[in-house]
Amino acid sequence: MAANSHHQGRLPAAFLRPGSSSFFDFLTDHAPDRLPGRQALPAVEGAIEAVHGTTIVAATFDGGVVVAGDRRATMGNMIAQRDVQKVFPTDEYSAVGIAGTAGIAVELVKLFQLELEHFEKVEGHVLSLEGKANRLSTMIRGNLGMAMQGLAVVPLFAGYDLEREKGRIFSYDVTGGRSEELGFAAVGSGSVFARGALKKMHHEELSERETATVVLQALYDAADDDSATGGPDLARRIYPIVSAITADGFRRLSDTEVGELVGSVHEGRLRLPNGPQAPVL
Amino acid sequence: MSTPFYVSPQQAMADRAEYARKGIARGRSLVMLQYADGIAFVAENPSRALHKVSEIYDRIAFAATGKYNEYESLRIGGTRYADLRGYTYDREDVTARGLANIYAQTLGNIFSSAAEKPYEVELLVAEVGETPAEDEIYRLPHDGSIIDEHGSVAVGGNSDQIGSYLGQRHRGEMSLGEAVRLAVEALSRDSNGSERELTADQLEVAVLDRKRPQQRKFKRVLGRELAALLQRPEEQAGTEAGAGESGGAETSGDPEGSGDSGDSAAGD
Numbered sequence: 001m002a003a004n005s006h007h008q009g010r011l012p013a014a015f016l017r018p019g020s021s022s023f024f025d026f027l028t029d030h031a032p033d034r035l036p037g038r039q040a041l042p043a044v045e046g047a048i049e050a051v052h053g054t055t056i057v058a059a060t061f062d063g064g065v066v067v068a069g070d071r072r073a074t075m076g077n078m079i080a081q082r083d084v085q086k087v088f089p090t091d092e093y094s095a096v097g098i099a100g101t102a103g104i105a106v107e108l109v110k111l112f113q114l115e116l117e118h119f120e121k122v123e124g125h126v127l128s129l130e131g132k133a134n135r136l137s138t139m140i141r142g143n144l145g146m147a148m149q150g151l152a153v154v155p156l157f158a159g160y161d162l163e164r165e166k167g168r169i170f171s172y173d174v175t176g177g178r179s180e181e182l183g184f185a186a187v188g189s190g191s192v193f194a195r196g197a198l199k200k201m202h203h204e205e206l207s208e209r210e211t212a213t214v215v216l217q218a219l220y221d222a223a224d225d226d227s228a229t230g231g232p233d234l235a236r237r238i239y240p241i242v243s244a245i246t247a248d249g250f251r252r253l254s255d256t257e258v259g260e261l262v263g264s265v266h267e268g269r270l271r272l273p274n275g276p277q278a279p280v281l
Numbered sequence: 282m283s284t285p286f287y288v289s290p291q292q293a294m295a296d297r298a299e300y301a302r303k304g305i306a307r308g309r310s311l312v313m314l315q316y317a318d319g320i321a322f323v324a325e326n327p328s329r330a331l332h333k334v335s336e337i338y339d340r341i342a343f344a345a346t347g348k349y350n351e352y353e354s355l356r357i358g359g360t361r362y363a364d365l366r367g368y369t370y371d372r373e374d375v376t377a378r379g380l381a382n383i384y385a386q387t388l389g390n391i392f393s394s395a396a397e398k399p400y401e402v403e404l405l406v407a408e409v410g411e412t413p414a415e416d417e418i419y420r421l422p423h424d425g426s427i428i429d430e431h432g433s434v435a436v437g438g439n440s441d442q443i444g445s446y447l448g449q450r451h452r453g454e455m456s457l458g459e460a461v462r463l464a465v466e467a468l469s470r471d472s473n474g475s476e477r478e479l480t481a482d483q484l485e486v487a488v489l490d491r492k493r494p495q496q497r498k499f500k501r502v503l504g505r506e507l508a509a510l511l512q513r514p515e516e517q518a519g520t521e522a523g524a525g526e527s528g529g530a531e532t533s534g535d536p537e538g539s540g541d542s543g544d545s546a547a548g549d
Binding site: 111 | 332336337354358365384387389391
């Protein structure tokens with residue numbers, strides 16, 4: 001077919017056609033078979049056994065936003081992977097964390113990264129943060145058929161808004177419904193516990209480092225009560241992925257930095273296993 | 282019905298080539314040179330929005346002269362091709378050679394198809410490697426031929442004269458500042474031998490910088506950074522004026538700490 005990249009003839013007409021700056025639209029038009037989630041699935045009883053990623057948390061601070069995710073991927077009762085990456089930079093000023101069916105989620109992130117890069121190259125400027133969040137919404141909606149068969153992908157999108165000069169968080173549901181979250185958000189199987197922890201610990205006056213500690217505490221609590229969320233693996237030195245997005249762009253905290261924070265969180269838990277206590281009133 | 286005049290195929294092709302060449306010659310020139318840390322593109326372009334030099338992929342850039350709408354559609358086509366290929370396989374599998382090949386096929390097809398008018402464009406596709414020896418540069422004239430270039434190259438109107446001026450003075454180990462100043466010097470020479478003054482706001486400068494830590498090596502050089510690069514240190518001006526004719530004597534200008542400090546100042 002003309003979409004074949006091996007095709008050594010001239011560029012097919014679709015490549016030279018003026019119009020959309022969206023790679024997703026181009027692919028939908030030109031090679032829809034390569035989009036994730038577009039295949040018709042046979043009807044199956046129950047959920048399909050596939051690798052699932054679990055808890056993602058994000059929290060804002062003055063000057064940016066922190067996104068973090070645990071490292072566990074599960075398949076039923078089994079731990080499929082201990083060091084999976086679930087938080088990805090999507091461009092210089094945004095990141096996405098994914099919960100749900102790992103295979104589809106990773107593909108979706110790859111496509112989303114490309115979507116932002118493609119727009120930037122074709123148009124010569126970057127999309128607004130709101131625009132990026134909307135594009136992600138459309139792409140999740142495209143996966144609705146799969147989601148209804150149990151292969152759902154639920155991302156958490158966060159970025160630094162260059163216009164408003166602050167960090168912002170967007171959460172999604174499987175139908176692509178998008179809502180902006182104020183302060184903090186969590187998705188995935190451990191999100192209920194993580195959200196509880198964030199609620200008690202997060203406030204806007206925290207520094208970047210303190211916010212990173214708060215999200216680590218939240219992930220610790222999620223791992224404490226949810227079997228599908230992995231806690232920091234001190235023996236193997238596998239720590240949650242923590243990244244910060246500020247006016248200077250995306251930065252993934254190094255393992256040494258996260259290791260230090262994890263160390264102090266762990267030490268605190270040796271004294272207070274349930275974590276820091278909030279005042280009653 | 283009247284019989285159409287017979288036109289020999291040679292004549293028809295020569296006419297089409299002539300047509301395309303005239304179109305390209307009307308455009309302002311663009312030069313590309315290798316420097317120590319990458320590949321620099323310098324174009325005379327008063328517009329801030331309509332670019333002649335653009336990013337295609339991580340290590341690949343595209344530059345063109347001629348008719349804007351024609352090369353713009355080729356640029357977007359190339360971006361789509363590269364992104365689709367990188368998405369289907371891997372980012373590493375997108376190469377300048379593959380892209381140049383597909384541009385050559387496209388231009389060649391259009392040039393020889395009687396149903397279409399030839400594109401009045403001349404393209405450059407460059408890929409920056411880990412070392413200068415691994416840099417790849419392809420020049421693609423209007424007819425779909427493809428020329429492997431090294432060192433420096435000029436396209437557009439007056440490109441022969443600019444190209445030979447550059448060829449005599451260009452050195453592979455130049456700093457970015459030296460390369461850009463040489464490019465501007467070459468561009469500001471008119472075909473009748475007179476010189477014009479080209480200022481920062483008439484220039485479009487971009488680089489593929491192999492030292493750039495990001496995966497995407499393309500970067501535009503704008504505003505203050507460009508002005509700082511164009512600033513010629515006084516003593517250097519003296520050396521180069523003396524060395525202008527002999528060419529080889531330019532090595533004496535090499536240990537110029539002043540030129541380097543200009544570059545690093547531009548970096549922050």
